[in-house]
Amino acid sequence: MQAHIHIKATEQSRFVLITHDATQQIKSLLQSRNAIEETRQGILKEGSSANHHQTRLAHHYSQERVLSECCVSDQSGSSFISLNQTSQHQRRMGKQKIMMEFCLLFAAICSSVSSAEWKATVVKSIDALVTSCVVVPCSFSHTGGNLPTSRLRGIWHEKDGTKRNIFHEDPTLIKESFKGRTKLVGELGQKNCTLQITEVKDHDNGPFCFRVELVRTENNDPTKDKFSFVEDCVELNMLTEPPKPAVIKPKTATQGEPYTVTCSVTHTCPSNVPKLTWNLDTTNIIVHHKDIKQGNWETQSILTFIPEEKDDNREITCTAEFNGGLKSPETFTLHVKRVENYNHIIIPSVVGIGTTVAFVLVCIVMTKKYRKRIEELQSRDGSMWNRLSRMSRRIRSGAGPSRSDQRQE
Numbered sequence: 202m203q204a205h206i207h208i209k210a211t212e213q214s215r216f217v218l219i220t221h222d223a224t225q226q227i228k229s230l231l232q233s234r235n236a237i238e239e240t241r242q243g244i245l246k247e248g249s250s251a252n253h254h255q256t257r258l259a260h261h262y263s264q265e266r267v268l269s270e271c272c273v274s275d276q277s278g279s280s281f282i283s284l285n286q287t288s289q290h291q292r293r294m295g296k297q298k299i300m301m302e303f304c305l306l307f308a309a310i311c312s313s314v315s316s317a318e319w320k321a322t323v324v325k326s327i328d329a330l331v332t333s334c335v336v337v338p339c340s341f342s343h344t345g346g347n348l349p350t351s352r353l354r355g356i357w358h359e360k361d362g363t364k365r366n367i368f369h370e371d372p373t374l375i376k377e378s379f380k381g382r383t384k385l386v387g388e389l390g391q392k393n394c395t396l397q398i399t400e401v402k403d404h405d406n407g408p409f410c411f412r413v414e415l416v417r418t419e420n421n422d423p424t425k426d427k428f429s430f431v432e433d434c435v436e437l438n439m440l441t442e443p444p445k446p447a448v449i450k451p452k453t454a455t456q457g458e459p460y461t462v463t464c465s466v467t468h469t470c471p472s473n474v475p476k477l478t479w480n481l482d483t484t485n486i487i488v489h490h491k492d493i494k495q496g497n498w499e500t501q502s503i504l505t506f507i508p509e510e511k512d513d514n515r516e517i518t519c520t521a522e523f524n525g526g527l528k529s530p531e532t533f534t535l536h537v538k539r540v541e542n543y544n545h546i547i548i549p550s551v552v553g554i555g556t557t558v559a560f561v562l563v564c565i566v567m568t569k570k571y572r573k574r575i576e577e578l579q580s581r582d583g584s585m586w587n588r589l590s591r592m593s594r595r596i597r598s599g600a601g602p603s604r605s606d607q608r609q610e
Contacts (some may be wrong), residue, residue, distance in 0.1 A: 318344045321394070321411050321430035327469055327496040329401045329437040330444075332525030334470040337435050338496050339387065339394035339411055344426060348415065350390035356412040357383065357396050360434050367409055368396060378402070386472065389413070397472060400525070403441065408434040443529040444468075446477065446521045454508040455538045464519035464531065465501040467493070473524035477502035480518045513537035 321341040329335035343353075357368040359376075368383040369375050375383070382400050387393030394411050410433070415426040446466040454460040468475050474490055477500060489501040502519065518532040 318342050319428040319430075321433040323394075323411060323430070323433045323435050324496045326436045326438055328440055329398070329405065329469060330440045330523055330525070330527065331401050331403050332527060333401055333443075333468075333523045334397060334399040334473055334525070335401055335437060336386065336469060336471055336496065337396045337398070337409075339396060339435075341392055341394050341411065341413060341430065343392075343413055343415065343428065348390065350388055352416055353389040354414040354416050355385050355387075355389050355394050356414070357385075357409050358412060358429070360408045360410050360431060367398075378404075398437075401437075401439075403439050405437055406439055407436045409437075410434040443521065443523050443527045445529050446519050446531040448519055448531050448533055450533065453536045453538050454512070456508060456510055456540045458507065459505055460508050460535075461503065461505045462517065462519075463501060463503050464521075465499055466521040466529070467497055467499050468523065469496050469498065470524050471498045474498070474500050475524070476522045478520050478522070479504050480516075480520075481506060508535065508537045510537065510539055513539070 319342070321339065323339045324337065327335060327337060354370060355368075356366055359365040359367065366375050367379040368385060372380060379398075382398055384397045384399075385394070386397045387395035394413070396409070396411075398405060410429060410431050412429040413427065444466060446464050449463040449465075451460065464477050464479075466475055466477065471490070471492070477488065479486065479502070481504065483504065483506050485505045487503040489503070491499050491501075493499050500521075504519075512535055514537075515535045516532050517535050518530050520528055520530040522528045
C-alpha cells in the first residue's frame with residue numbers, strides 16, 4: 202500500500218509520495234499520541250515547576266503561527282494529511298496542537314523518502330563483441346510506487362545529452378546510427394530497464410544512461426515526474442575478436458573407457474547465445490547456459506565419448522560461433538593410454554599346448570594298440586609252436602623202435 206500525503210497551505214499545494222515503510226512510521230507515531238497528550242496534561246498540572254516538560258514542547262507550539270489544524274484520514278488505502286493555515290491569534294491547546302508535531306514529522310519523512318527513491322542499478326562496464334549483440338542489465342526505482350508499464354516510459358540516451366537517444370518508444374526520436382538496433386527487453390512495470398543492442402558497431406562504446414518518465418494513461422503525456430540517472434551509466438568495452446573457448450579435460454584417456462571434455466565460452470548476449478560444436482561425430486553432448494553476474498553469461502558444451510586405439514594423438518576441436526557470424530576455435534591433442542593385450546602370446550601358447558597334448562594322447566593310444574597286437578601275435582605264435590613240438594615228439598617216439606630193431610638185425 203502506498204501512502205499519499207497532501208499538505209495544504211495558503212499559497213500553494215503539493216503532493217508527496219512515500220513508501221509503505223514511511224506509512225508504517227506514520228502509524229507508529231500516531232499510536233504514541235496518547236503518551237504525548239499525557240505529557241501535555243502533566244505540564245498543565247505542574248505549572249511553573251514543569252519547565253523541563255515545557256521545553257520539550259516549545260518547539261512544536263512555536264509553529265502555531267503557521268499551522269493550527271491537523272487531521273489524518275484514510276481514503277481508498279491512502280493516507281491523507283491536511284494542514285490549514287490560520288491566524289497566529291487563533292491558537293488552541295487541544296489535541297489539534299499536538300497533532301501538528303506529527304504533521305511536520307510526516308512531511309520530513311516524506312521528503313527524505315521521496316528523494317531517495319529515484320535510483321538505478323546499472324553495470325558500470327560490459328564487454329561487447331562487434332557484429333554480435335550485448336544485453337545491459339538494469340533495474341530502477343521511482344517515486345510513483347507500483348505502476349504498470351503503460352504508465353512508465355523508458356529512454357536510453359548518451360550521457361552528453363538527453364536528446365541523443367539510443368532507445369525511445371518513438372523511433373523518430375532515436376539517433377540515426379542506433380535505429381532498429383536497440384530494444385528494451387525489461388518490463389518497466391517490474392522496474393526492469395534492461396537494454397539490448399544488436400549488430401554492435403565499434404563506435405557503440407557509450408556511456409549510455411537510463412531515463413524514466415511517469416506518463417498519464419489517457420493521453421500518454423509525460424508528467425513532471427521524470428529522472429535521468431546520469432550518475433549510473435554504462436560503458437561498452439568493444440571486442441573486435443571473439444573470446445577463445447576454454448577446454449577442461451583429463452590429461453590422458455584410457456582406451457575403451459568413457460572420456461569427458463568440457464568446452465565453455467563467456468559472452469554478453471543471452472538472447473542469442475554462442476553455438477559450440479565439436480569435430481567428432483557423436484550425439485552424447487550436453488549444453489548448459491548460466492548467468493555469472495554483472496551481465497556476463499557462460500555457455501558450456503560437455504562431450505563424452507569412448508576413445509579407441511586409433512584415436513591416439515588425434516586433434517579434437519571445439520568451435521564457438523557467436524551471434525553475427527564470428528567464430529573462435531580451440532584445439533587439443535588427445536592421448537590415449539592403450540590397454541595391454543596378451544592375446545598374441547596366449548593364443549599361440551594354447552595352440553602349442555593343445556597340439557602337444559593331442560600328440561601325446563595319440564601316441565599313447567597307438568602304443569596301447571601296438572602292444573595289444575604284439576601280445577595277440579605272441580599268443581598265437583606260442584600255441585602253434587606247442588603243437589609243432591608235440592607233433593615232433595610223437596614222430597620221434599613212433600620211429601624209434603624201427604630203427605633200433607634194424608640195428609639189432
